[in-house]
Amino acid sequence: MGNNIVIFPNLKGRGNSTQIAEITATKYDNAEQQFIELLATENLDNQLEKESAKIWEFEQTLSTAINAAYKNANGDDQAHRFLQRILYRINRLKLFWYDDLRHYENERSLYISSCRNQIEAAWQGWELAQIDVSALQQLDVKQALIERASVDVDPTLSQDSRYIREEISEVGYRHLLAIGSFDGLVEGSRMTSILGGAANEVQCTLVRVFLEEYGNGRLSRKHSTFFAQMLTEFGMNTEPEGYFDLVPWEVLACDNHNFLTTERKRYFLRYSGALTYFEVAGPAAYRNYLAAAQRLGLSEAAMGYWELHIREDERHGRWMLDDVALPLAEKYPNDAWELVLGYDQEKLMGDRAAKAVVRSIREVEQAT
Incomplete structure (x- = not known):
């Protein structure tokens, strides 16, 4: 035994x-x-x-x-x-x-x-332990969030970003979709846990973000439907978690962290900071994927999800900063630093996951 x-x-x-x-x-x-x-x-x-x-x-x-x-x-x-x-x-x-x-x-x-x-x-x-929490507690939170968002909305291209844009093969692109389907096919689901409660402007902004992720209740417009169309274009599995075994632990960690911060109401500020980063920085990543698909000469159906996200997440990023994060910083002045903690953790964990995904793509391409 x-x-x-x-x-x-x-x-x-x-x-x-x-x-x-x-x-x-x-x-x-x-x-x-x-x-x-x-x-x-x-x-x-x-x-x-x-x-x-x-x-x-x-x-x-x-x-x-x-x-x-x-x-x-x-x-x-x-x-x-x-x-x-x-x-x-x-x-x-x-x-x-x-x-x-x-x-x-x-x-x-x-x-x-x-x-x-x-x-x-x-x-x-x-x-x-990987973040200097004491330093975050000394920040001017609103200024820190504004400065971070101004950088992350249009970051300098990293080596991995250039690889996606300029080198990834169709085999690598399919592998990217396989890993991405883990989140893409259940778009925004975990967000449901934080929408209930007292009505105010912050809550209503979060509901607006959620509704757009869910196509305002129309399955044909739900973001996950667009992701499934990309998979279908390549004859790939469109079942949620269909490629679970391909998902790097660094990506799983992002998802599990999201489960934690959405379920624990004490972490509401951390979650709001994290979602602010996610929506602000998302379009830059999606533009890399879209550029790769265009370079490969893929069809509209094979890249439509990226185009949709670029349009909507640019708007969501502004909503999250102006109508969620900054108002919450005013409402909770003693705890507002947790917004920056959530923002910085999401960026740190997201960057780690992105590197793991590119590493996995390179391994697949080298094996073919």
Whole structure:
């Protein structure tokens, strides 16, 4: 029973790094499968004693991964991937996928919640350690947000941006769509968690953003429909999460962070700052993707989503800064720095994810 969770010290000196990596990957894959089985266990919280062996093995691997990812100076990509995949499998239960109702049997399981909390506590501490929070607390928040937005709305092209624009092949572009479909096919869904509450101008602006993401209630105009059309043009899978196994952990981390800040009302300012960055900076990234598609001579259907987002997100960015972030800074003067924290975290994590996506594209292109 313990073979799945040992650290394999006997391989040192006689096994190579590839063998160790393969064994570690198998260990994490097995633990993830165990967790999937636990999620599907009817009334899990009343079956913990019966499932104790499986739970013990899973928890040992979970603990090992947390140490490897967040307490090891060098980090461990396989541990990051395992933890973010487990966390996502928990978080996705907050959305309805129009599937078998029994899949939601354990959506309020205390045991599942404890697993989420254990991962989040270690992960969030690791993420926050990468930002000088004390410096943010000293800022003139409104000025800081205005200055950041003025730069991020039209940033200098990075090396990765130039690669997308000038070098990516059609194979690479399809891989980009496959990874992008993870978010593109469930456009704006997590935003639903922050829309309820007292009516005011900020809330109404957020609702306007949400409604445009959802095509004002018309499926034919919903942004995810345009993404699905791009996939269809290439004969690709249009099912949500159809390319889950291709998604780098850095992208999963962005999604899991978004789940956290939308679900926790205490993080409302962080979420609002993050969405401000996302909407301000989005068009610049989409222009890179659009330029790549145009260079490749692709059809309108194969790039329409980017054109739509460029138009709408330029407007959303102004709304988020002028009608959400700045008013919130005035309303919560003592906590307003959290808006900048959310903005800076979204940028840091988004940049990290973008690099991981380009790295994945390059690997696919080199393999063909």
